[in-house]
Amino acid sequence: MNPIVVHFYFPISGTLFIPIDKGKVERPYTFIREGFWRGYGYLCLDTANRDLGSWLKRKDQRVHGTTHEVVATRFEREQPHLGSIPRQPFDTAYRIFRKVHKDCTVRFEGNSFVVPHPLVGRTIVLRVKEQTMRIFDDDRLVVTYEIPSTKGNLVQDKRFYAALKKDREMNRRKYGRPKPGKGRAKRTISPSKPLYDMPVDIRPIDVYDQFVQEVQP
Structure with a gap:
């Protein structure tokens, strides 16, 4: 059997409902469970919400045992200082x-x-x-x-x-992809082929010494 979920709101007023520690956080649920749910004959969700709302309105007129004030009166005084209720339901995931x-x-x-x-x-x-x-x-x-x-x-x-494929195609067009080239052998010196493409005369070093002596005064 699926558990029954009832959506309701009740005034948070007085020291009984101030969430200071674990006990005071859980006390409102004990108050509703023991005061309303125990012995209640459930018919449907709409009827349960309507009956619970009427029961809470009656309880708001009682004098609170801690504050010694009527709950509804105390709530009217505290309400301007309370934050707004979140617009979206609490995410229980x-x-x-x-x-x-x-x-x-x-x-x-x-x-x-x-x-x-x-x-x-x-x-x-x-x-x-x-x-x-x-x-x-x-x-x-x-x-x-x-x-x-x-x-x-x-x-x-x-x-x-599709977005991944589109980005890859855009990067390919933007940066290109170099074509793999064939490997080339390193250039080697052949004993039968000249080192230079033009003929070069090879002279002994003495010839250059002679040129230096001729240009000196």
């Missing part, structure tokens, strides 16, 4: 950190999930709830996948491989 492999994938429970190639080498966050996985890079949602019921699957968004 559990988080797993994974490093992106060179093949643009992360592994989870025997399956591989493809992510964009710029994330290779980075550590990303997998937020998993039931059969849904949301992949985040810091606070940015990258992709949402359905987790397969079997193992050994490659779960991918074809856009990611």
Whole structure:
């Protein structure tokens, strides 16, 4: 049997509800469980929420045992100093950190999930709830996948491989790819072929000494 989930709001007022330590954080749930749920005949979610709202309104008119004030009166005085309720529901998905492999994938429970190639080498966050996985890079949602019921699957968004192929093609056009050339042997000196392409006279060193003496005064 699936557990019953009831969505409700109740005024946070008085020292009873100030989350200073573990006991005071859990006390509101004990208050509702023992005061409302115990012995309550559940029919449906809508009826339970309506009955719970009516019960909380009645409880707001009681005098609190710690503050000795009516709960609703104390709440009206504290309400201007309270922060606003978050617009989005609390994310109850559990988080797993994974490093992106060179093949643009992360592994989870025997399956591989493809992510964009710029994330290779980075550590990303997998937020998993039931059969849904949301992949985040810091606070940015990258992709949402359905987790397969079997193992050994490659779960991918074809856009990611298309983007990788596009970047590779752009780099090829931008930087080019040198064609492999044939290997060339090193130049060697042949005993039958002159070292220079033009004829060069080879004179003894004495000839140059004679030239030096002639030009000197």
